[in-house]
Amino acid sequence: MLFRQLEYLVALSREHHFARAAQVCHVSQPALSEAIRKLEEELDVPLVRRGRKYEGLTPEGERIVVWAQRILADRDALKDEVGALRTGLSGRMRIGLVPTASGAVGLLTAPFCAAHPLVTVEVIADLQSEDILRQLQNFEIDAGITYLHKGLSENFQSVPLYEERYVLLTDAADGLAQGTTATWAEASRLPLCLLTGVMQGRQVLDEVFTEAGLRPSPRVETDSVAALFAHVRTGRWASIVPHTWLHVFGVPHGMRAVPLVEPARTVPVGLVVTAREPGSVMARALTDIAQHADVAAALERLPGDTGPQ
Known part of the structure; x- marks a missing residue:
C-alpha cells in the first residue's frame, strides 16, 4: 500500500468525480483509477461504486477513507515534526473561521508568523461551526476559531480567546x-x-x-x-x-x-484543535500562541486608539 493510493482515494471522496480528483492530484485519470483498483485488490474489498460514471464510495470505501485521512495526517505531522527539529517549523498551516471571528484571527496569526517565519498561513473564512469541527476531524484544517459549546466533544480541545x-x-x-x-x-x-x-x-x-x-x-x-x-x-x-x-x-x-x-x-469564542496525540505540530504551536496572547484585551482597543497598551 502506497501513500499515493490513499491520497487518490481521499481526493476522489472529496471531489466526487474521477477527472477532478485526478486533476487535483496532478495525474491522469487512468493512473488514478488504476491506483485505486490496485488498492481494492490489496484490501480485498470494493471501495468505489462503478457504473457509467462515479456513483460514490461503498460502505467499505467510506470507512477506508477515514483511515486514509488519519494515516496521511499522521504522515504530514511526522514530516513537520522532523522538519521542526532540524530547521524550525515550516510548511503550511490552515485555520478555519466562523465569519464573526475574521476580525480576531490576525491577533493570533501575527505573533505566530513572527515566531515561525518559515510557515505560510492559509485562513479559510466564512465557515459554519459544524464545518470547522468536521474539517478538523477530516484533517482538512489544523485549527479553527469558532463558538465554544459546553458540549464540545472530547475529540477536541479548546483555548478560550474572548x-x-x-x-x-x-x-x-x-x-x-x-x-x-x-x-x-x-x-x-x-x-x-x-x-x-x-x-x-x-x-x-x-x-x-x-x-x-x-x-x-x-x-x-x-x-x-x-x-x-x-x-x-x-x-x-x-x-x-x-x-x-x-x-x-x-x-x-x-x-x-x-x-x-x-x-x-x-458568547465565548476560542481556538479549537483536535485532541489526538501527538497531533499536528502546527496546531500545537498555534495553541501555545493562543494561550499566551491576551486577545480579549487587544479587541477592546479600536484603530487609532492611543490609550494605554
Whole structure:
C-alpha cells in the first residue's frame, strides 16, 4: 500500500468525480483509477461504486477513507515534526473561521508568523461551526476559531480567546445613536440587515431576540460581516455586529456603534484543535500562541486608539 493510493482515494471522496480528483492530484485519470483498483485488490474489498460514471464510495470505501485521512495526517505531522527539529517549523498551516471571528484571527496569526517565519498561513473564512469541527476531524484544517459549546466533544480541545458581545451599528443621525446603549427591543424595530439564518452568529442573535419575546424581520441578509457595514453606510439600514469587527474597521465616519442591553449577551469564542496525540505540530504551536496572547484585551482597543497598551 502506497501513500499515493490513499491520497487518490481521499481526493476522489472529496471531489466526487474521477477527472477532478485526478486533476487535483496532478495525474491522469487512468493512473488514478488504476491506483485505486490496485488498492481494492490489496484490501480485498470494493471501495468505489462503478457504473457509467462515479456513483460514490461503498460502505467499505467510506470507512477506508477515514483511515486514509488519519494515516496521511499522521504522515504530514511526522514530516513537520522532523522538519521542526532540524530547521524550525515550516510548511503550511490552515485555520478555519466562523465569519464573526475574521476580525480576531490576525491577533493570533501575527505573533505566530513572527515566531515561525518559515510557515505560510492559509485562513479559510466564512465557515459554519459544524464545518470547522468536521474539517478538523477530516484533517482538512489544523485549527479553527469558532463558538465554544459546553458540549464540545472530547475529540477536541479548546483555548478560550474572548467573549463576543454585540453592538447596534446605525447611522449617526438615527435617534438611537444618540444614547449610550440601546435595547434589543429598540433594535428590532429598525430596518435591519443581518447575517443569514444558517450562520451561527445569526442564530445567537435569534436566540436573544426570542428570549426577549421579539421577532425582527430583517430586510437584507448576507453571509458577510463586511457587507453589513456596507449596507449601514448607505444610511438606510441598521445592523447588529460583534464588537470584534470594530477592532478592524473602527466606527466608520457617519456611523455609531451602541452597546446592546436588556439583555446583555456574550458568547465565548476560542481556538479549537483536535485532541489526538501527538497531533499536528502546527496546531500545537498555534495553541501555545493562543494561550499566551491576551486577545480579549487587544479587541477592546479600536484603530487609532492611543490609550494605554
